[in-house]
Amino acid sequence: MVEYDAGDIGPDMSFLEMLDVVNERLMERGEVPIAFDHDCREGICGSCSLMINGVAHGPERGTATCQLHMRSFADGDTISVEPWRARAFPIVKDLVVDRGAFDRIIQAGGYITAPTGSARDANTILISKDTVDTAMDAAQCIACGACVAACPNGSASLFTASKITHLSLLPQGQPERYGRALRMVAQMDIEHFGGCTLYGECQEACPKEISIDTITRMNRDFLRATLSQGHGAIARAE
Amino acid sequence: MRPLESRVPSGPIEQKWDKHRFEMKLVNPANKRKYTVLVVGSGLAGASAAATLSELGYNVKCFFFHDSPRRAHSIAAQGGINAAKNYRNDGDSIYRLFYDTVKGGDFRSREANVYRLAQVSVEIIDQCVAQGVPFAREYGGLLANRSFGGAQVSRTFYARGQTGQQLLLGAYQQLEKEIGRGGVTVYPRTEMLDLIVVDGQARGIVTRDTVSGRISSHLGDAVVLGTGGYGNVFYLSTNAKGSNATAIWRAHKRGAAFANPCYTQIHPTCIPVSGEYQSKLTLMSESLRNDGRVWVPRQKGDQRRPEQIPENERDYYLERKYPSFGNLAPRDIASRAAKEACDQGLGVGEGGLGVYLDFADAIKRLGEQTIRERYGNLFQMYQRITDENPFVGPMRIYPAVHYTMGGLWVDYNLMSTIPGLHVIGEANFSDHGANRLGASALMQGLADGYFVLPATIGDYLASSKPGRIDTDHPDVRQAETEVTESTSKLLGIKGKRTVDSFHRELGKIMWDHCGMARNAAGLQRALQLIPELRAEFWSNVNVPGSHAELNQALEKAGRVADFLELGELMCADALHREESCGGHFREEYQTGDGEALRNDELFAYAAAWEYCGANQPERMHREPLGFEYVQLAQRSYK
Numbered sequence: 001m002v003e004y005d006a007g008d009i010g011p012d013m014s015f016l017e018m019l020d021v022v023n024e025r026l027m028e029r030g031e032v033p034i035a036f037d038h039d040c041r042e043g044i045c046g047s048c049s050l051m052i053n054g055v056a057h058g059p060e061r062g063t064a065t066c067q068l069h070m071r072s073f074a075d076g077d078t079i080s081v082e083p084w085r086a087r088a089f090p091i092v093k094d095l096v097v098d099r100g101a102f103d104r105i106i107q108a109g110g111y112i113t114a115p116t117g118s119a120r121d122a123n124t125i126l127i128s129k130d131t132v133d134t135a136m137d138a139a140q141c142i143a144c145g146a147c148v149a150a151c152p153n154g155s156a157s158l159f160t161a162s163k164i165t166h167l168s169l170l171p172q173g174q175p176e177r178y179g180r181a182l183r184m185v186a187q188m189d190i191e192h193f194g195g196c197t198l199y200g201e202c203q204e205a206c207p208k209e210i211s212i213d214t215i216t217r218m219n220r221d222f223l224r225a226t227l228s229q230g231h232g233a234i235a236r237a238e
Numbered sequence: 239m240r241p242l243e244s245r246v247p248s249g250p251i252e253q254k255w256d257k258h259r260f261e262m263k264l265v266n267p268a269n270k271r272k273y274t275v276l277v278v279g280s281g282l283a284g285a286s287a288a289a290t291l292s293e294l295g296y297n298v299k300c301f302f303f304h305d306s307p308r309r310a311h312s313i314a315a316q317g318g319i320n321a322a323k324n325y326r327n328d329g330d331s332i333y334r335l336f337y338d339t340v341k342g343g344d345f346r347s348r349e350a351n352v353y354r355l356a357q358v359s360v361e362i363i364d365q366c367v368a369q370g371v372p373f374a375r376e377y378g379g380l381l382a383n384r385s386f387g388g389a390q391v392s393r394t395f396y397a398r399g400q401t402g403q404q405l406l407l408g409a410y411q412q413l414e415k416e417i418g419r420g421g422v423t424v425y426p427r428t429e430m431l432d433l434i435v436v437d438g439q440a441r442g443i444v445t446r447d448t449v450s451g452r453i454s455s456h457l458g459d460a461v462v463l464g465t466g467g468y469g470n471v472f473y474l475s476t477n478a479k480g481s482n483a484t485a486i487w488r489a490h491k492r493g494a495a496f497a498n499p500c501y502t503q504i505h506p507t508c509i510p511v512s513g514e515y516q517s518k519l520t521l522m523s524e525s526l527r528n529d530g531r532v533w534v535p536r537q538k539g540d541q542r543r544p545e546q547i548p549e550n551e552r553d554y555y556l557e558r559k560y561p562s563f564g565n566l567a568p569r570d571i572a573s574r575a576a577k578e579a580c581d582q583g584l585g586v587g588e589g590g591l592g593v594y595l596d597f598a599d600a601i602k603r604l605g606e607q608t609i610r611e612r613y614g615n616l617f618q619m620y621q622r623i624t625d626e627n628p629f630v631g632p633m634r635i636y637p638a639v640h641y642t643m644g645g646l647w648v649d650y651n652l653m654s655t656i657p658g659l660h661v662i663g664e665a666n667f668s669d670h671g672a673n674r675l676g677a678s679a680l681m682q683g684l685a686d687g688y689f690v691l692p693a694t695i696g697d698y699l700a701s702s703k704p705g706r707i708d709t710d711h712p713d714v715r716q717a718e719t720e721v722t723e724s725t726s727k728l729l730g731i732k733g734k735r736t737v738d739s740f741h742r743e744l745g746k747i748m749w750d751h752c753g754m755a756r757n758a759a760g761l762q763r764a765l766q767l768i769p770e771l772r773a774e775f776w777s778n779v780n781v782p783g784s785h786a787e788l789n790q791a792l793e794k795a796g797r798v799a800d801f802l803e804l805g806e807l808m809c810a811d812a813l814h815r816e817e818s819c820g821g822h823f824r825e826e827y828q829t830g831d832g833e834a835l836r837n838d839e840l841f842a843y844a845a846a847w848e849y850c851g852a853n854q855p856e857r858m859h860r861e862p863l864g865f866e867y868v869q870l871a872q873r874s875y876k
Contacts, residue, residue, distance in 0.1 A: 012512045012625070020738075021515055027736045027791060032783040035790055037305065039478040041518045044403055045309045060622075067622055092449055093788040100426065103306050107418035111411035112370045116290040116688045119361070119368035123325060126379030136372040136397060139404060143308060172370050 001080070004034075011071035015058065016041060016048065018070055019081075036095040043067040043207060046142030049149070050095060051082040056146035056205040064144060064207035084149035088156065088191045101191035102143050102159060108187035109180035110163040112172050131169055138165035140208040147202035153194030158202040160184050161218035162210050168221055178225035185222050239493055239848045240657070242861045245649040246350040251336075251867055255354045258650070259693055263700035270295030272704040274458035275695065276443055278430045278485050280307030282402075282680060283663025284464030285409035286687030292421030294692055296699075299456060300413070301425045301445060303480060303793075308410040311466060311478040312683060315402025316523050317386060318394035319366075319680040321359040326383055330391040332356045339678060340868045342388040342568075343643070343671020344820035344836065346498070346844070349867055350650060351668045358685040363395055365688055369408040373397050386676040387524060387568055394677045399523060399615055405680055409687070425456075429793065431721045433461065433489045433659065436713045439702070440489075440659035444721045448793060451786040453722050455714050459704050460658045460695055463489060464687065467642035467664040469502065471801045471808065472753070473745025475639035476508060476521045482797040483804050486646050486665050494646050494654040495846035495859060497667035499804065500812035501643035503674055503821045504754050506572035508638035509623055510592040519638040520623060522595075522616055524676055527565045529600035529609065530633070532556050532572070534584040534593050544586070544594055544632050555579055560876055568873075570673055570821050570834070573637035577754045578832075580636075587634045596632035637754060641679060643670040643821065644811075647846040647861070651694035652686060655846070658702070660695060662686035667844065672820025725785050728795045733778030737795045740775045744768065744798070744805055752809050757825040761813040765806060769853065772802040807847055807856055814858065817841045838870050 006022050013021075016038050023033035039047040048065040052058035058068045073079060081095065089097040127135075139162070147158035164181055167173035173180075196215060203212045247258040265273065273296050277288040280302040288300040304310060322335040335356040340347060363381070367373065373395050374382040383392040397404040416422045427448045434442035434455060442457035468483035469475040490496045507522045533554045535547050555575055557564045567575070576593045579585060586592045601609050606629060610617070617628045624634070645667040652660050652668070663683040670678065707714070751764035775798070783789040818827045818834035819841070827835045843860040850857055 008515075010513055010515075012623075013515060014517070014623075017515050017517050020517055024736055024738060027780060027782055030732070030780060030782050032789070033791055035788050039304065039309055039480045040311060040314045041479060042314050042520055044314050044400065045304075045311070045478060047304070047309050063622070067619075069623070069625070071625055096788065099305060103308075103414060103417075106411060107414040111415045112368070113415065114365070114368035114370075114412070115293045116286075116365060116412075116692070117361075119364035122323070122363045122367040122373075123380050125367060127375055128379050129375045129377050132372050132375045135370075136404075139372050139397075139407065140400065142403075143306065166372065167370050170370050170372070172368060 150205035157196035181221035262697035279464035281310035282683030318396035347671030497647035505640035
C-alpha cells in the first residue's frame with residue numbers, strides 16, 4: 001500500500017475529484033497517475049469500483065463511489081482505497097479490475113430473444129404496474145460488482161439474480177425462463193464466483209439497493225429448472 | 239472530397255423510405271457472412287446496429303473503450319424516448335412528430351431524414367418492449383406516457399428516470415446474445431485512433447488496446463461510427479468523462495465532412511459549478527420546471543438567504559418575459575435568460591453563476607408529499623451533490639453543455655463523404671437541426687441502429703466485393719505508423735503542464751466565446767487563442783508513463799489534442815453563420831426583444847467542412863435545405 005497526501009480538498013468535492021487532485025499533483029511531478037475506472041460520475045454507468053476503508057463504494061448507503069462526497073470524511077483522515085477483490089475479477093492495474101465475467105453471464109442467457117423487426121405492437125402485451133415496478137427495481141442493476149466485492153464468498157448471485165428476476169417477471173421472458181436460469185447459474189460457476197450463503201452483504205453494498213429477494217427468485221427458477229431437466233421438460237415447466 | 243449528395247429519394251415524403259427500401263440492392267443471405275462490418279462504439283446506436291447486423295448474418299466486430307459495452311454514455315439518459323404511437327388519442331401522428339422535430343430544430347435539418355425518424359419511432363417501442371424493457375405502465379397494464387418540451391402531445395415513453403439505462407441494456411443484451419452466438423466479436427478497452435482509407439473507401443480502423451498499449455489494424459468491408467457527441471470540448475459538460483471526439487475527428491481528417499459543428503445544446507437545469515476541481519456537471523431533469531419557479535434577486539449582490547428575500551424583491555424573469563410559456567420556455571431560451579441574469583450580476587451562489595429554482599409555492603399548493611412523489615429521486619440527487627435540502631430552500635441551477643447536434647455529415651443512407659464510412663447516433667449531424675427536442679436523442683440512436691443503417695448498409699455492401707485487402711497493404715501500414723508516431727510524440731514532449739490544465743483552458747475559451755451566446759469579436763478572439771493553446775500543448779504538455787501499459791493520461795492526451803482542433807472548427811463555423819438559430823445564438827442577430835433571428839435567405843443550409851491539412855483553414859461546402867412540407871416560420875414562446 002502506498003500513502004499519498006491529498007491537499008486542497010473541499011467538502012463539496014466528490015471522492016473521484018479528490019483522486020483527480022491527487023493524480024494532477026502526481027502528473028505535475030511527472031509521475032504516473034493512479035489508474036481507476038470511472039466515466040459517467042452520475043452513479044449509472046457502473047464503472048467506478050472502489051473499496052473505501054474496507055467498504056464497497058464507501059460509507060454512504062445506496063451510493064456509488066462517484067456520488068460519494070468528501071464531506072463524508074473528516075479533515076486529516078487517512079482513507080484506504082483498494083480495488084474490488086474477487087477471484088473472478090482479476091486486477092488489471094492499480095484500482096482497475098476486469099469484470100468481463102459479468103458480460104459472459106449475460107451472454108449465457110441474460111436476454112430475451114427478440115430479433116430486430118420481429119416485434120408486435122407494444123400495447124398488445126399487458127403487464128400490471130406492480131409487476132413492471134418490481135421488474136424495474138431489479139433491472140436497475142449497474143453491474144458495478146460491489147455485490148461480489150462485498151460478499152465473503154465472492155458470489156455474483158445478486159448480479160445474476162437481478163437480471164433473472166427482471167426477465168422472468170415479464171410475460172416476454174417466459175419462453176426462455178428456465179433455460180436462462182440454468183445457463184446463467186452455470187456460467188457463474190465457470191467464472192469462479194463463489195456460492196451464496198445468504199450473508200446479505202451484497203444488498204448492503206448495492207448502490208441501487210437491490211434486494212436479496214431476487215436471489216430467492218433465482219433459486220426457485222433454478223430449482224424448478226433442475227428438477228424438470230431430468231424429465232426433459234424445461235420448456236414445459238410452467 | 240466527394241461532392242455532397244444527400245441521396246434523398248424522390249416522391250412524396252410519406253413514401254420515400256418505403257420506396258427506397260425497395261430500390262436498394264440486397265446482399266444474398268448466404269453471402270452476408272463474407273462481409274465484415276466494423277462498428278465503433280457500443281451505445282444505443284452502436285450496440286443496436288452491431289446486434290442487428292449480426293442477426294442479419296454479417297460478420298461484425300464491435301470496438302469500445304469501456305470495459306463493457308453496457309457502460310456507454312447512453313446509459314445516463316434520464317427522461318424518455320419519443321414515439322408517434324398516439325396511444326393517448328391526443329392528436330399525435332407521424333406527421334406531427336416530424337413537424338415538431340423540424341420546427342424544434344429551428345428549420346436546420348433535412349426533412350426527409352426527420353420524416354423517416356418519425357416513421358421508425360413506432361417500431362422502436364415495439365422492439366424494446368419485446369426485449370423486456372420495463373417501460374412505465376398504467377394500472378390497466380398498458381404503456382404510460384409523459385410530456386416533454388416542444389410538443390403539445392404526450393408521446394414520451396419512459397422507465398422512471400433511467401430510460402437510457404433500460405434502453406441501452408435492451409440493446410446490450412441483444413448484443414451479448416449475438417456475441418454468444420458467434421456473430422459479433424467484441425474488443426473491449428480498445429480505442430479507435432485512425433480510419434484506414436484504401437482507394438477512397440473506408441476499409442478499416444487502427445486501434446490501441448488500452449491495457450497492453452498494442453496498436454493494431456482491423457479490416458472490413460465497411461466501418462460504422464457510433465461514437466457519440468463532442469460536448470466535452472467544453473471540459474465541463476453533462477457528458478461522461480470518457481466521451482470524446484477522437485473517432486469522428488480522425489475520420490474527418492481522412493476525408494469525412496464535419497457538418498454544423500457549432501450547433502451545441504446547452505441544457506438550462508444543471509447543478510452549478512462549485513469549485514475549480516469540479517470534473518463534470520450533473521443534469522437535473524427538465525421535468526422540474528413543471529412545478530419549480532425560476533428567479534433571481536432584483537438587487538445586485540443581495541447576500542440574504544433566499545427565503546429572507548421578500549416576494550417584491552424577486553424577479554421571476556421567465557414568467558415576466560414569456561408569460562404564455564413561463565418556466566417551461568424551451569431549453570435554448572431558458573438557458574440564455576439565466577446567462578443574461580447572471581451577466582447583469584444578479585446570479586446567486588458561489589461565483590454568482592446560478593439562479594434559483596424554487597418549489598416553495600408548489601409545496602404550499604400541493605403538499606410536500608406530492609412533490610416528493612413527483613421529484614423525490616431528483617431532490618435526493620441534488621442534496622447528495624450540494625448538501626442542501628430543496629424542500630427547505632430553493633435549488634440553484636445553471637445551464638450546462640449537454641448535447642451536440644453537429645457531427646459528421648451523412649447522406650440519406652447515413653454514409654459520410656467517405657464511401658463505406660457510416661455514422662449513426664449523436665456522432666452524425668442528421669436529424670436535429672440546430673436544436674434537439676427532449677427525448678429525441680434515444681429515438682434517433684435506436685432508429686439509426688436498429689432500422690435505418692442495417693437496411694442502407696446492404697445497398698453499399700452489395701456493390702462491393704468482400705475482403706480484398708490485408709494488413710500488409712501500404713495504406714494500412716501507413717495509418718498504423720502514423721498512430722504509433724503520434725503516440726510517441728505525445729509521450730516524448732515531457733513539458734510542464736498536465737493534459738487537464740490544457741483541457742480546462744480550452745473549455746473556458748469555448749464556454750466564454752462559443753457558448754450560450756456568441757459574437758464576432760469573441761469568436762475571432764477564440765480563433766486566435768485556440769491555435770496558440772494548441773501550439774503550447776504540443777510543446778509543453780507532460781504525459782507521464784509509457785505506451786505499453788494502461789496509461790489513462792496518454793488516452794486523455796490524444797482526446798484533448800483532437801478537441802484542440804475541433805474547438806477551432808466550431809468557432810469558425812459559429813463565426814461564419816451570421817444568424818441565430820436554435821442552440822447557435824449570435825448576439826448581433828436578434829429581434830428587438832432579444833429573440834433568435836434566423837436568416838433563411840442566406841443560411842438555410844447545412845455547412846459541411848472539409849479538412850485541408852494541419853493548421854490550414856477548412857473549406858466549407860453547402861448542402862441546401864429545402865422545406866416542402868413544414869413552412870419556415872419564426873418561433874415564438876411569448
